Amino acid sequence: MHLALICPPFKSHIAVFETVGAELVRRGHRVTFVLNAGAERYVTEGFDVCAVEGTDARQMERVIDRASRPSGLLGVLRTVHDTAMLTDALCEHAPEHLRALGIDAVLGDQMEPAAGLLARHLGVPIISIACALPIERDETIPLPFLPWLYDPSPKGIRRNRGGERVSRLLLLEQNRVIRKWSRRFGLGETFHDLQSCLSDVATIAQTTVGFDFPRTSANSRLHMVGPLREEELEEEIPFDVDSGKPFVFMSLGTLQGHRASLFAAAARACRQLDVQLLVAHCGGLDREQVEALGDTWVVDFAPQRAVLARADLCITHCGMNTVMDALEFGTPLLALPIAFDQPGVSARIVHHGVGSRLSTRLATAAKMGRAIGTLLSEPGYKKRAGEIGCTISAAGGLRKAADIIEAAII
Incomplete structure (x- = not known):
């Protein structure tokens, strides 16, 4: 055919x-x-x-x-x-x-x-x-x-x-x-x-x-x-993650990777919380913007599934691929919906109790910090994310x- x-x-x-x-x-x-x-x-x-x-x-x-x-x-x-x-x-x-x-x-x-x-x-x-x-x-x-x-x-x-x-x-x-x-x-x-x-x-x-x-x-x-994806070989995370500190992954996808202000707000929040942050901007930021973030790690792309298998939290624009990957590994989500079906995806994240969401227009470092702190400290989010993850695997x-x-x- x-x-x-x-x-x-x-x-x-x-x-x-x-x-x-x-x-x-x-x-x-x-x-x-x-x-x-x-x-x-x-x-x-x-x-x-x-x-x-x-x-x-x-x-x-x-x-x-x-x-x-x-x-x-x-x-x-x-x-x-x-x-x-x-x-x-x-x-x-x-x-x-x-x-x-x-x-x-x-x-x-x-x-x-x-x-x-x-x-x-x-x-x-x-x-x-x-x-x-x-x-x-x-x-x-x-x-x-x-x-x-x-x-x-x-x-x-x-x-x-x-x-x-x-x-x-x-x-x-x-x-x-x-x-x-x-x-x-x-x-x-x-x-x-x-x-x-x-x-x-x-x-x-x-x-x-x-x-x-x-x-x-x-x-x-x-x-x-x-998710419609190939079975991938196990990848190593090319970063020296400190197991003694929370590890947060942030990606806004290929279309929204230029949003430097959102990355900057998350970076400030994570520094204040003494949390490790990996930003994958998908080529959306220039060198000056990358240097201004001063995060633990800032890269164009990262081995997303390997990272999410290790991460304690994912900050996302609510693209379906990222959300499904995070939940499959039981990783809670901080949703920053921007366009298309992302608001609807964020509503499902909230409905199932696997994360929380913030308006991108109001996502200050202080608000992100409070949301990140809550998601990392309350075990119910991870438990419920793992339950949804089982439905994805099956x-x-x-x-x-x-x-x-x-x-x-x-």
């Missing part, structure tokens, strides 16, 4: 699709990334890539830069505009490429509606992948980008419905593009929003039932298999995801 991998041009999403694609190749299938032109350079060498016209490298850089610096309502609308533009380009130019490639099925990111539209247009099956929180609706669960806590009461359900009404207004441009291509592809009005473009066969999500909010709507198509991960994909398309 030849599968098209269609996802947004963000490194974290591409990395997930690379992992799934590599597993499918090992099982005898062929995979080809079908991406907006300009995003092909983010794909690891060795994968086949089809760059779809309508965008270029400079435009892609601007899209990614804007996504890394969301700010207020205008920032949200700008991101919606960018994503709608990417969807429009894929729908306009990708069909001829997919036909020429002889694609048998599509693996599509939940956040790229073009995947669902193109699959239906070509009459091939689609399997959705939720690199972030799954967007399948449940009336008791707030939308993923909202920081609201779980409240299944009538009041909470009314609140969630209000959030959905606001969301529809914010996503008008994206929804117009979806409806336009649904009509042009001869699909009528069937496809009108992101939810309608999801697979009607299977969705694979990187979260687990144990970490998600309780769902009241049964959905046999939603498979929460946990969820099936990459191998189960590949089994589901094969069962759906063969």
Whole structure:
């Protein structure tokens, strides 16, 4: 089988699709990334890539830069505009490429509606992948980008419905593009929003039932298999960690690693608490900013899983990969959600009692210090994180995801 991998041009999403694609190749299938032109350079060498016209490298850089610096309502609308533009380009130019490639099925990111539209247009099956929180609706669960806590009461359900009404207004441009291509592809009005473009066969999500909010709507198509990653060889931590002092790891991911003020606040807090801190900024800081931190260790990248296996606390922007890695090792979390589904991930951290959260706008050194001190001193956080971690280890991960994909398309 030849599968098209269609996802947004963000490194974290591409990395997930690379992992799934590599597993499918090992099982005898062929995979080809079908991406907006300009995003092909983010794909690891060795994968086949089809760059779809309508965008270029400079435009892609601007899209990614804007996504890394969301700010207020205008920032949200700008991101919606960018994503709608990417969807429009894929729908306009990708069909001829997919036909020429002889694609048998599509693996599509939940956040790229073009995947669902193109699959239906070509009459091939689609399997959705939720690199972030799954967007399948449940009336008791707030939308993923909202920081609201779980409240299944009538009041909470009314609140969630209000959030959905606001969301529809914010996503008008994206929804117009979806409806336009649904009509042009001869699909009528069937496809009108992101939810309608999801697979009607299977969705694979990187979260687990144990970490998600309780769902009241049964959905046999939603498979929460946990992190989609390769089994890694054990790595040594290249730092001389003092076992007599608490050890904290901080990462804000590849898009938010430039936020020097948050790293600085954490560094001051850890110095005051006499806590060891490792900052991994993913290339987001320059030399001056690194030197100004004066932390125990500051690096571009660190062997994250090895570090989290040793860490007493993880300070995170609530990217799904980092959160799942931390919880698998029973490491509590201090959540600093910034954008996308990160507020929703932080709400689940609070709901399950595996950490606490701070607003990035109010995250002073003093507030971080109090939060870090509490998380390190109260053993309940670590205990509950370990319990969630057991659900991650048992969820099936990459191998189960590949089994589901094969069962759906063969």
